[in-house]
Amino acid sequence: MDTIDTIEKHHLNPVTPGKTTIRYMKKRDITEILEIERQSFISPWTAPMFFESMSSPIYKNFVIERDSMVIGYIMLYSVLDEAHITNFAIRPSHRKKGYGTRLLSFAIDYYKKKGVTDYFLEVREKNHDAINLYRSFNFMVVGKRKRYYSDTNEDALIMHLSLR
Numbered sequence: 034m035d036t037i038d039t040i041e042k043h044h045l046n047p048v049t050p051g052k053t054t055i056r057y058m059k060k061r062d063i064t065e066i067l068e069i070e071r072q073s074f075i076s077p078w079t080a081p082m083f084f085e086s087m088s089s090p091i092y093k094n095f096v097i098e099r100d101s102m103v104i105g106y107i108m109l110y111s112v113l114d115e116a117h118i119t120n121f122a123i124r125p126s127h128r129k130k131g132y133g134t135r136l137l138s139f140a141i142d143y144y145k146k147k148g149v150t151d152y153f154l155e156v157r158e159k160n161h162d163a164i165n166l167y168r169s170f171n172f173m174v175v176g177k178r179k180r181y182y183s184d185t186n187e188d189a190l191i192m193h194l195s196l197r
């Protein structure tokens with residue numbers, strides 16, 4: 034299966050009209066993804082890191098595309114009834130328009146249908162934009178990894194969403 038139609042959700046923020054699609058990430062997306070990745074993170078993932086996740090059977094990787102341009106991506110792996118979000122970003126020019134919410138909502142719905150009930154992620158404790166978004170989905174802080182990010186010595190918050 035190549036393409037997955039975006040599921041519209043009544044609670045999502047309105048976005049400007051145009052064609053928005055969520056589909057599986059493909060190798061040919063890598064140039065656009067690396068561009069977004071470098072604009073989004075202090076220690077960006079490299080191409081081999083993306084390719085490794087793309088070839089892993091336990092990973093699902095999605096991109097959100099608008100008028101044929103990749104505007105964001107989310108990467109998750111699952112084990113039994115748990116899913117872990119390992120990478121998630123929206124193109125800076127397209128932030129605060131509801132796309133991050135749409136993509137995260139899509140990924141959770143995707144895994145929910147497969148029986149996944151628990152969702153985990155790590156986030157820099159000063160990444161307020163991301164933390165606010167996760168809180169709006171009812172993710173809760175359940176732990177902290179001290180000095181987890183060696184580039185800035187920042188702590189990581191461990192966040193968990195239970196759909197049980």
Ligand SMILES: CC(C)(COP(=O)(O)OP(=O)(O)OC[C@H]1O[C@@H](n2cnc3c(N)ncnc32)[C@H](O)[C@@H]1OP(=O)(O)O)[C@@H](O)C(=O)NCCC(=O)NCCS
Pocket residue numbers: 046047048073074121122123124127128129130131132133134135154155156157160162163165166169
């Ligand atoms: C975190 C991230 C993915 C969020 O993506 P996003 O597309 O901006 O998310 P949304 O637009 O759905 O929501 C963000 C905010 O915009 C608001 N918003 C959404 N649509 C809006 C609109 N049409 N007009 C005004 N504000 C809007 C949301 O209510 C939300 O507000 P809040 O922060 O006060 O809760 C993005 O900031 C990003 O890529 N950051 C860098 C990478 C990163 O940190 N990733 C997470 C690692 S753990």
